[in-house]
Amino acid sequence: MPTRTARTAWTGNLQEGSGQVELTSSKVGTFDVSFPKRTADDAGGTTSPEELIAAAHSACYAMALSSEVANAGGTPQALDIRVDVSLGPDPAGGFRLTGIKLTVRGEVDGLDNDAFVTAAEAAKVGCPVSKALTGVDITLDAALET
Numbered sequence: 001m002p003t004r005t006a007r008t009a010w011t012g013n014l015q016e017g018s019g020q021v022e023l024t025s026s027k028v029g030t031f032d033v034s035f036p037k038r039t040a041d042d043a044g045g046t047t048s049p050e051e052l053i054a055a056a057h058s059a060c061y062a063m064a065l066s067s068e069v070a071n072a073g074g075t076p077q078a079l080d081i082r083v084d085v086s087l088g089p090d091p092a093g094g095f096r097l098t099g100i101k102l103t104v105r106g107e108v109d110g111l112d113n114d115a116f117v118t119a120a121e122a123a124k125v126g127c128p129v130s131k132a133l134t135g136v137d138i139t140l141d142a143a144l145e146t
Helices: 049-071 113-126 128-132
Strands: 007-011 018-022 030-033 075-089 095-109 138-144
Touching: 049 075, 049 095, 049 113, 049 128, 095 113, 113 128, 113 138
Parallel strands: 095 138
Antiparallel strands: 007 018, 018 030, 075 095
16 A cells, blocks of 8 residues: 655744645645644634644545445445544643544435444544544534435
């Protein structure tokens, strides 16, 4: 299996410094990062480790869910996955990820809502990114679109 690579070039200290995250393997972009914007309500055009984790988790989870839906006998027509990753203080000092919320809405042929939720739970457990993030509380809100 392949290895994917990203790199960050950082200058300065934590509070005044900044960096650029490069998605090296795909070459799809370079994105600005800074600690003050990471901890602000408005990201101001920069990304953060939490947003990048959310992006990775949403993409991985979509793949896992499409597989679980098929395993349950359904056909996914559309899946909308939102992942919210929260940063907060760590009681031991510094910061930590304080929670991840998966919100999933699907249009699926061949499954009722209960079967879809069961598939969504299985995808949450089986998604490689979910497995990597087991130290963080991950919640799931899944439902079929009506």
